[in-house]
Amino acid sequence: MSSNSNHDAYWKANLKLMGVLLAIWFFVSYVCGILLVEQLNQIQFAGFKLGFWMAQQGSLYVFLVLIWVYVRGMNKLDKKFDVEE
């Protein structure tokens, strides 16, 4: 059952990558955009209050980056564990 242990390792690596990305996902939207929005609004950059910008612009950009990193990361894992379709 060597393929099974390989699959388990692949799955673990996947979960780890996913966990990190979802933690960032939670942080930029729920923490920066909602829970700490008032504190972050004390910081001003260009014409924006930071908390408001995170909620209406910043978190959206981060979401895009997260999916991009996931796509790249998983393509690498697929190759590394030889599980490409």
Next chain:
Amino acid sequence: MELKTLTIIVVVLSFVLYIGIAIWSKARSTGDFYVAGKGVNPIANGMATAADWMSAASFISMAGIIAFAGYDASVYLMGWTGGYVLLALLLAPYLRKFGKFTVPQFIGDRYYSRTARIVAVVCLIIISFTYVAGQMRGVGIVFSRFLEVEILTGLIIGMGIVFFYAVLGGMKGITYTQVAQYCVLIFAYMVPAIFISLQATGNPIPQLAFGSEMSGEGMYLLTKLDDVVQSLGFTTYTDGSKSTIDMFFITAALMVGTAGLPHVIVRFFTVPKVADARKSAFWALLFISILYTTAPAVGALGRMNLIETIQPGEVGTPTGNLQYSEKPDWFATWEKTGLLTFEDKNGDGRIQYYNDKNEAFQANAASYGWQGNELKVDRDIMVLANPEIAQLPNWVIALIAAGGIAAALSTAAGLLLVISAAISHDLVKGVFAPHISEKKELMVGRIAAAFAILVAGYMGYNPPGFVAQVVALAFGLAASSLFPAILMGIFSKKANKTGAIAGMVVGIVFTLAYIYYFKGMHPELNNAEHWWFGISPEGIGTLGMILNFSVAFVVSKATAPPPAEIQALVESIRVPKATT
């Protein structure tokens, strides 16, 4: 050329394009009809997903909602985009690997149960019909506003077009028309947005104009907007009035709901490979974000434009407000449609626009001689009137009409397809007549699609008051029913049939009951004082989801684990490579 003629020409041209595409991509097999033969390029699928996703509400109403709600509207911006992270990481690749046609089919196979499949079909139909009624209504409204026809006529034309390409082309026809519809709607959205950004701030990129200084004033747009709305008694634009817990729960319900909407999920069944499903989620979010990051800029600029027009002088001075007889042309145009209404309450011949519900501000207003807010503004005007406020040529206005119709049609078609697939593939083929031939199943699918269009059209024309309000609540229903069942189906080998069924039933019944109690039975009690934990009906889907997960977990523990072949199925969908 006269605006109406031009609008008709542009809209008819766009229809010719959609119908041409439908004929070119006619579905020949059930695979074509349900999942476009699994041959869609991931970038094209990203565009189709974006069009599928962005409805008339995103196109016409969202910027207006943001304009009047300010920070509070962030729930929609984060909620309707953050869901794609969940889709890409948690659902899309695995469901694509599973490689079948529908969401209920996955639930039925994974939970080795026909009952689970039927429960999923019922959830899917409740979710999709709530959603589609609003879309058909949107089609009717766009037609009636731009082409000055009755809502019913508009609705029938819209139904006819969707009927043609959804019934004939199935998923394949829908996919390629959606690609075209995305191009039409994004172009129509961006052109006026770029021009009003340029005019107001000198920066043509709306996302940057949003944080720029107003031309010739040396003051940031948002700082000025905060000051101005405050001086008129409104909530500061960049601060909210919703409670933190409600913001949190609504955002979560929208995010999870987005990931659980069947018509979005099935889009990822149409690409050739697992890696394409992941890639496609990226493209979908990119195409969606172009509109979603522009909308807050359009909202802020629109609100600013409106206030500066009405209140050109200092607040409270006798000549600070616009004289009604000097109103700009666009004001008069939109007054005719009823989207703007003026009532001179204090008889001074000038327009006062302020927040007369703010008790603390009432003394100020009285000292200015104001006797109530005199201007009613429909939020949709922020997008619809933009080209005129920016003094853009008529063809841009015509484009907005085509864009709004494209947004509504593309979403309606996607929804109708998942409804028909649930009926023909999950109910007829899956339960009642397993031995039906492919040709017959395709025929049943087409009949089901036609029937669904009629029902949706009827609901769009004659919306039960309740349904009209709950379109946004479809997300809570999806979050509390399908999402947990699918997620556990992938990430837990222990989740079993009894657990999944109990979880879905508890989740959707709880969420429906809570929404119905506050929106249907006792709208007078629908406020933070009476809500559980201060969670509004819009956010309750999150609690429904937590209930679903908890019930499924406990029941799965207490009953027999899934059979070995199901655990092997779970293992196999976790890995892209085919295991034989």
